[in-house]
Amino acid sequence: MSGDSPALKRAKTEPTAPAVCVTDVINHKLLTPESRAGLHATYQAAKPYRHTVLKDVFNIDLLKKVKDEIISNIQATYKETDLFKVFQTGDIGNLDSLDSSNAVKLPSLYKLKSALYSSEFRDFITDITGCGNLSSRIDCSCNVYANGGHLLCHDDVIGKRRVSWIIYLTDPDTLWEEKDGGALELYPPAEGQQYVPDVVPSLSHLPIFNTMAMFTVLPGYSFHSVQEVFSEDCPRMSISGWYHTDTEIEGMEHATLNQLQFKSGEDTTKTYTSYASEEDTNTSVTEKDRELLSRWVNDAYLGQAGWGKILEKFKEDGSVQLKNFLKKDIAAKIAERTKAEDESDAVGRGRVPNYQAGVSNGWKYVGPPHKQRYLRYSREEEGREKDDKTAGELLAEIRHDLFETGAFARLLREMTTITYLGHQGEVRRFRAGLDYTVAHYGIITKDPRLDVVLTFVDDATKDDATTWDSGEMGGFEAYLLAETDDESAAAAEVYRPADADESGVLNVSACSNTLNIVLRDEGLMRFVKYVSYGAPGSRWDVAMEFLPEDDDSEDEEGEKEEEGEKKQE
Numbered sequence: 395m396s397g398d399s400p401a402l403k404r405a406k407t408e409p410t411a412p413a414v415c416v417t418d419v420i421n422h423k424l425l426t427p428e429s430r431a432g433l434h435a436t437y438q439a440a441k442p443y444r445h446t447v448l449k450d451v452f453n454i455d456l457l458k459k460v461k462d463e464i465i466s467n468i469q470a471t472y473k474e475t476d477l478f479k480v481f482q483t484g485d486i487g488n489l490d491s492l493d494s495s496n497a498v499k500l501p502s503l504y505k506l507k508s509a510l511y512s513s514e515f516r517d518f519i520t521d522i523t524g525c526g527n528l529s530s531r532i533d534c535s536c537n538v539y540a541n542g543g544h545l546l547c548h549d550d551v552i553g554k555r556r557v558s559w560i561i562y563l564t565d566p567d568t569l570w571e572e573k574d575g576g577a578l579e580l581y582p583p584a585e586g587q588q589y590v591p592d593v594v595p596s597l598s599h600l601p602i603f604n605t606m607a608m609f610t611v612l613p614g615y616s617f618h619s620v621q622e623v624f625s626e627d628c629p630r631m632s633i634s635g636w637y638h639t640d641t642e643i644e645g646m647e648h649a650t651l652n653q654l655q656f657k658s659g660e661d662t663t664k665t666y667t668s669y670a671s672e673e674d675t676n677t678s679v680t681e682k683d684r685e686l687l688s689r690w691v692n693d694a695y696l697g698q699a700g701w702g703k704i705l706e707k708f709k710e711d712g713s714v715q716l717k718n719f720l721k722k723d724i725a726a727k728i729a730e731r732t733k734a735e736d737e738s739d740a741v742g743r744g745r746v747p748n749y750q751a752g753v754s755n756g757w758k759y760v761g762p763p764h765k766q767r768y769l770r771y772s773r774e775e776e777g778r779e780k781d782d783k784t785a786g787e788l789l790a791e792i793r794h795d796l797f798e799t800g801a802f803a804r805l806l807r808e809m810t811t812i813t814y815l816g817h818q819g820e821v822r823r824f825r826a827g828l829d830y831t832v833a834h835y836g837i838i839t840k841d842p843r844l845d846v847v848l849t850f851v852d853d854a855t856k857d858d859a860t861t862w863d864s865g866e867m868g869g870f871e872a873y874l875l876a877e878t879d880d881e882s883a884a885a886a887e888v889y890r891p892a893d894a895d896e897s898g899v900l901n902v903s904a905c906s907n908t909l910n911i912v913l914r915d916e917g918l919m920r921f922v923k924y925v926s927y928g929a930p931g932s933r934w935d936v937a938m939e940f941l942p943e944d945d946d947s948e949d950e951e952g953e954k955e956e957e958g959e960k961k962q963e
Contacts, residue, residue, distance in 0.1 A: 414504075414505050414508040414512070416509045416512050416514045416515055418453065418456075418505070418509075419453055419456060419505055419506060419508075419509035420452055420453075420509055420515065421450055421453075424518070425514075425518055430521045430522060433446060433448075433521075433522045434521060434522050434523075437522050437523060437524075438524065441597070442581065442582035442583070442596050443580070443609065443610065443615050443616055444523065444609060444610045444612075445607070445608065445609035445610070446608060447599050447605055447608075448606040448607075448608070449602075449605050450604055450605075451604060451605065451606045452506070452604055452606075454566070456502050456505065456506065457506070457561075457563065457566075457603070457604055458566060460503050460506050460563065460633075461563045461566075461631065463499065463500050463501075463502055463503050464483070464503060464536050464563070464631075464633075467496070467499040467500060468483050468486070468500075468536065469483065469484075470482060470483050470536065470538060471483075476546075476832050476833050476921050476923060476924075477546045477548070477832060478543075478545040478546065478620075479539075479542060479543045479544055480537050480539055480544075481537070481538040481540065481543075482535055482536070482538075484535065485533070485534070485535055486503065486507065486535055486536060486633070487507065487511075487532030487533055487534050487635065488532075506561075506633075510635075511530065511532045513530075516528045516530075516637065519557055519559075519608070519637055522608075523557055523608070523610055525556050525637075525639070526556075526639065526641070527639070527640070528556060528557065528637040528638065528639060529637075529638045529639060529640045531638040532635075533635045533636050533638065534633055534634060534635025535633070535634065535635065536563075536631070536632070536633050536634075537631070537632055537633075537634055538629050538631045539576055539620060539623045539629060540623065540629045540630075541623055541624070541626045541629075541928075542622060542623065542867075542926050542927075542928060543576075543622065543623045543629075544619075544620055544621065544622040544623070544924060546763070546830060546832065546924065547579075547581060547591060547617050547618070547619040547763040547764045547767075548618070548650045549611070549612070549613065549614065549615065549616045549617050549618075549649060549650040549764070550611050550616055550618070550636070550650075551611055551612075551613045551614075551646065551649035551650060552649075553638070554639050554640070554642070555611045555636040555637075555643075556611055556636070556637055556638055556639040556643070557608055557609070557610060557611065557636065558608065558609055558610075558611050558616070558634070558636050559606060559607065559608040559634060559635060559636070559637070560578065560601075560607045560608070560634040561605075561606045561632060561633045561634070562601040562603055562606075562630075562631075562632050563603065563631040563632055563633065564601050564603045564628060564629075564630060564631055564632075565603065565628045566603040566604070568628055570600050570601055570602055570628070572746070573624060573625075573746055574623065574624055574625035574628060575622050575623045575625065575630075575746070575927075576600070576601050576620065576622075576623040576624075576625070576630035577598035577599060577600050577601070577620075578598060578599045578618060578619075578620060578621075579595035579597070579618060579619045579620070579621050580595055580597045580598070580599075580609075580617070580618050581594075581595050581617035581619070582596045583615065584762060588614065589615070589645075590762045591617035591761070591762055591764060592763075593759040593761035593763055593767055594749045594759075594763075595619065598621065601630050601632060611643075612645075613643060613644075613646055614645060614649060614650075617650070617764060622827055622924075622926065622927055624746060624927060650764050664818050664939070665818060666817060666818045666939075666941045667798070667816055667817055667818060668815060668816045669800050669814075669815070669816065673800030674800075675800055675803040675804055675807065675813055675815070676807070676813040676943070677804060677807075678804065678807075678808065679696075679805055679808055680801075680804070682801075683800075683801035683805070684696060686799060686801045687805060689721075690720055690721060690724060690792070690795075691719065691720065691721065691796075692718055692719055692720065692722075694718075695716060695805075696805075701808045704716070705808075705809055705810065708809060708810050708913075712912065712913045712915070713900060713902070713910070713911060713912040713913065714809075714910075714911050715905070715908055715909070715910050715911075717905065717907070717908045718907055718908075719848065719907055719908060719909040720792070720848075720907055725850075725906070725907040727788060728785065728789065728792075728850055728907075728934075729850060729852075729854070729906060729907070731783070731784060731785040731788055732785045732850050732931070732932065733852050733931065734785075735752065735784070736852065736931035736932050739751040739752045741825050741827070741931060742825075742826035742827075742852070742927070742928075742929050742932065743826075743928070743929075743930060743931070744928050745927065746827070747825060747826065747827035747828050747927055749828065751825055751828070752769055752823060752825060753769065755784055755786065756771050756772050756773065756784070756786050756787075757769040757770070757771050757786060757823060758770055758772060760822075764832070765831070765832050765834060766830065767828065767829050767830060768822050768823060768824050768825075768829040768830070768831065768922075769822065769824075769829070770820050770821065770822055770823075771786035771789065771790055771820075771821035771822075771823070773786075773787070773794070786821060786823075789821045789934065789935075789936050790821050792848060793819055793820075793821055793936045793938070797817070797819060797848075797938050798817055798819070803817070803940070806844065806846070806911075806940065809911070810844065810911070810913070812844065812913075812942045813942070813943040814940040814941060814942055815941045815942070815943055816940070817938060817939065817940050817941065818939050819936060819937055819938035819939060820936075820937055821934075821935075821936050822933075822934070822935050822936075822937055823932050823933070823934050824869060824922055824925045824932055824933040824934075824935075825925065825932045826867075826926060826927050826928070826929040826930075826931060827925070827926065827927030828925070829922075829924070829925055829932075829933075830868070830921070830923065830924035830925065831920075831921045831922045832921055833872070833874060833876075833919045833920070833921040834919070837919050837920070837921075838917060838918070839915065839916055839917060839918045839919070840916060842913060842914065842915050842916060843913075843939045843940065843942070844911065844912070844913055844914070844939070844940040845910070845911070845912045845913075845914050845920070845937070845938070845939060846909065846910070846911050846939075846940060847909070847910045847912075847936070847937045847938065848908070848910075848936045849904050849905060849907075849908055849910065849933060849934070849935045850907065850935065851869065851906050851929075851930065851931060851932070851933055851934070852906070852930040852931040853904075853906050853930065858930040859905075861929065861930060862903060862904045862905060862929070862930070863903045863905070864903075865901065865923070866926075867925065867926040867929035867930075868923040868926050868929065869904040869923060869925045869933040870901050870902060870903045870904055870922070870923050871901070871902045871904075871910070871920060871921070872900070872901050872921055872922075872923060873900040873902075873912065873918050873919070873920045874899045874918065874919055874920075875899075875918060875919075876917055876918070876919050904933050
């Protein structure tokens with residue numbers, strides 16, 4: 395499949411379509427009454443929701459020709475968002491309207507498409523799924539997931555889609571194995587919750603050549619994902635599409651798209667911890683503050699000269715990165731523990747991830763996966779001896795003993811000139827090959843917040859540092875302006891443009907012992923890009939939000955100060 399191949403083009407006149415015999419394309423044994431009855435029973439009983447995988451479905455020689463025709467003659471476009479990374483063709487359902495010079499190059503693909511959308515095969519699909527009459531609408535494309543390609547959790551509900559299907563065109567001469575990734579993952583409902591998927595899939599199917607997976611599209615239930623492809627030599631190639639119904643789908647309000655699109659700001663309601671009454675955060679850093687801060691913070695960030703440069707950068711860009719923020723000995727200990735735990739959990743550097751990796755010792759899952767998946771650390775009261783603390787405990791100390799203090803709020807004030815009234819935060823781990831957050835309208839910022847995020851990654855070598863900085867393996871945090879007037883935009887179509895200034899997008903690369911300070915204005919969304927299994931390890935961070943004083947309060951304070959000065963005069 396080449397970017398230089400001719401794209402699918404509509405012709406001015408449609409050629410006469412040759413008749414296609416369905417049983418020349420599809421295994422006739424599947425179409426018998428006995429087969430239909432058995433497949434129907436299996437389909438209806440399937441968990442976590444109604445689905446099946448048909449084996450040896452098509453004429454194998456024909457399917458090999460389909461694969462070759464697509465590779466040689468159809469253009470694919472690379473697409474990457476917060477949700478997926480894939481090469482995709484245009485709609486191959488419009489083959490009837492190809493000009494003759496292109497149509498002649500795709501005879502096998504045409505036969506396959508015609509058989510799939512024939513009334514005979516649609517009746518077969520109806521018999522298996524019990525989904526009622528299916529319309530004649532044709533809707534399909536070819537998708538190629540190369541090494542690192544993936545598609546995060548969603549339910550496929552758009553319009554009147556009724557049955558989702560995938561025909562696998564992987565290498566027919568190489569057996570696809572679990573170590574190659576690329577599985578179709580199915581998610582059960584979260585325990586005790588409706589229309590919300592569990593944080594991990596309960597079933598997966600490998601993309602074996604000449605198999606066809608299908609499932610009923612159910613709003614808030616048919617959650618699935620395409621696992622990242624780990625194979626470096628064999629891409630996960632497939633044709634996929636939908637059978638549609640002419641009737642309205644019940645429960646559309648529970649669909650992923652509606653959950654991500656039309657509930658603006660619902661996930662931004664958070665409880666902020668106010669500072670103690672004796673903590674005046676509207677003052678300069680005191681000597682007592684310096685004493686506390688100097689236990690943790692690099693001395694370079696504790697002087698007026700440094701604050702001035704940071705403030706200048708912050709005012710210009712609305713953000714600033716402070717590298718080597720913590721003292722060397724503290725940062726070294728955290729780096730040592732995070733790297734050791736990644737090694738112990740076999741996370742990163744091309745190792746096949748385990749969903750339960752790291753889920754212990756205070757680390758718990760955060761979901762739901764159609765919005766996010768990562769681990770959050772809850773501080774354990776008993777603790778450990780000083781030299782035996784886990785990565786979670788060390789990062790939790792930073793959060794509680796540094797970031798949540800009035801001294802740190804006053805330090806931020808020196809760097810930003812903003813007074814902060816409260817804070818909230820968490821210690822997170824984004825495991826390679828598993829974790830991410832997604833941009834959606836539920837996290838649109840309603841009122842300005844200051845994000846302060848301290849990151850740790852394994853970037854000790856030049857190559858590893860370059861990997862994280864490039865963003866090719868994910869793990870960066872992206873900020874983008876929500877297009878609230880575009881009701882069809884559920885996620886960021888482009889989040890790594892060449893010119894970030896023009897797009898209004900900010901990407902913050904993951905870098906060890908770096909404090910990222912970003913003023914998140916109203917209307918912005920942010921997400922942490924899925925961390926690839928090939929990344930050097932997990933992204934570990936302490937993610938804080940600070941509640942700034944209202945502009946009105948600041949204006950009133952300024953007016954009072956001016957009045958006081960006039961009285962003194």
